[in-house]
Amino acid sequence: MMELNDLIIFQKVAECGSISKAAAELNYVQSNVTARIKLLEKELHTPLFSRHKRGMIINSEGKRLLEYAKDITAKVEEMKLSFQDKADAGGLLKIGIVETVNALPHILSSFNDHYPNIEVSLMAGVTDQLVQDVLDMKLDGAFVTGPIRHPNVEQLAVISERLVLVAKRDSFTMDQLTTTPFLLYHKGCGYRGRLESWMKVEGIIPRKVMEFGTFGTIIGSVAAGIGITVIPQSTVTELVEKQVVDEHPLPEPYCDITTIFIWRKDAYITRSLNHFIEEIRMHADALADV
Known part of the structure; x- marks a missing residue:
């Protein structure tokens, strides 16, 4: 019979793409993880992964099970919360x-x-x-x-704000959009999405995009003259007042x-x-x- 723990193990293997990595993260014996995945596949009468030398890739049936598994484990956690919640x-x-x-x-x-x-x-x-x-x-x-x-x-x-392009003081004009590197958060960032939507409409293709994970690194690199970024206006007010950077408005509706x-x-x-x-x-x- 399928158990809740089987679904937890399955999700971890899908996430890691490897039996050995999943076993290490779950602190399980590797053979146990392998056995539970095989039992799941036997019970559901279908392979859930494509096996290769470097690991495992979840297939279409595995992806279907993954959606069910996420819902089931989430509901179990929700049930626990509802009973543990105190006045x-x-x-x-x-x-x-x-x-x-x-x-x-x-x-x-x-x-x-x-x-x-x-x-x-x-x-x-x-x-x-x-x-x-x-x-x-x-x-x-x-x-x-x-x-x-x-x-x-x-x-x-x-809170509602306005997005602005930010560059090192006196080092950039809007005419340089296609020749200046863009310093941006990783894909999936809402600010980056607005900027890319505007550039697509205008037919602007940046010369180079450099990805960063933190605001501090991005704004420090902008202040050093490495490139430009897009950021809420309120986050750079102090730097603009100190004349460290300049801000340049994005057109509506992309700035809101x-x-x-x-x-x-x-x-x-x-x-x-x-x-x-x-x-x-x-x-x-x-x-x-x-």
Whole structure:
């Protein structure tokens, strides 16, 4: 009979693309992982992976099972939460963030004052990956670039901003777009998506794109004159005032962005997450009134 643990093992093998790597991460004996995968394939009467010398690649039937496995394991975790949730909010919230959410420190500071027993763990990433992590219930929620069009996502607008191109002071004009390297977050970043949409419409092909994982590295490289980037205007206000960098406006509608907080629509909302959402809502209302 298929067991929940079989689905957990299957997901890890699909993620790692290797029996040995999955066994190491799960702290299982490799032969046990192999046996469980073979039993799954026997019970479902179909191979789930294509085997090769360097590992395993999930096939179309495996991908179909993977969707079921994610839903089932997520529901089990949700069930556990619903029984463990207590009247006094506490525990751990896993929250995803894009790195340039300027309102976040104020929200976290206020939330910590109101709910000192709730620990918030922040995990940085790009919008597309954070949305998927929320859907897979690896995160309780995430601050991302919106709007997000997905039937299983609830969203709350946090702050609206404008995107600008940023370059080293006096080193760039808009005529140099095709000859200056772009310093951008990895694919899946909402800011990068807006920039690429605009460039596609205008027929602009950048000479070179360099990918970075952190805001600090990007803006430091821009200030050093390595290239240009696209970023919310509020994140570089101080550097512009200090005349370290210049900002150049993007045309509408590509310049308008909204940071939103998302959570999975059909997930059980713990008291801790509910308090966090209400804290965001309070700050979003205050920002809207400014």
